[in-house]
Amino acid sequence: MYTLYYKQEACSLAVHTVLRELMQDVTLIRADSLRDFSAVNPGLKVPVLTDGDEKLVEGAAIMLHLTSKHPSRLFPTEQGPARRRAVEHLLFANATMHPAYSKLFFVAHATEEGPVRQQLFEAAAKAINQLWEQVESQLQSQPFLGGQHACVADILLAVYSRWGAAFPVDIVIPPRTARMIEAVTCMPGFVAALQAEQAQGA
Ligand SMILES: N[C@@H](CCC(=O)N[C@@H](CS)C(=O)NCC(=O)O)C(=O)O
Incomplete structure (x- = not known):
């Protein structure tokens, strides 16, 4: 339990x-x-x-x-290329995308309302959008980072994608990525x- x-x-x-x-x-x-x-x-x-x-x-x-x-x-349990890719995707989500979103929370907590704060939000959003473009390019030939089925990285990314709406920035989720997220949220x-x-x- x-x-x-x-x-x-x-x-x-x-x-x-x-x-x-x-x-x-x-x-x-x-x-x-x-x-x-x-x-x-x-x-x-x-x-x-x-x-x-x-x-x-x-x-x-x-x-x-x-x-x-x-x-x-x-998540593939057997050692081999599929598991290595899955580890890469898990760490991309957890150690790259999550910290990129964490910057939005940090700016919200650590700065006062004003132009500098907005500039920092926008710099963080730009970095996040570049990461979503990387996800999009991975989804050119498969619906999920996990291939034909969602893997743990897809689930993590779907959760993070919900955070952007709380900030005054444009987070752009490209179309294939949006479909992956929608599919995860229906699991x-x-x-x-x-x-x-x-x-x-x-
Ligand atoms: N590297 C940690 C990061 C965990 C983390 O940052 N969690 C956030 C929520 S997403 C948290 O608990 N923040 C403290 C708070 O909300 O008070 C992990 O992946 O578990």
């Missing part, structure tokens, strides 16, 4: 989706409902997953753990995860 510490619409939604796609029971705990989340994760970040007595942090590590334990189409695991988090309240 797993326990997932999450925040609504945060990157933890991707881990939650993966758990649901893998048909795993999960107890959900909203990190911001706890008096002292630092006792769970001193880094104060979600996702945190407990698997029995073991506690895991870092979304990519958690996804690798879950997909090794419960083999599925979400039963994504729908169930979103509903379960919304049912617990903000």
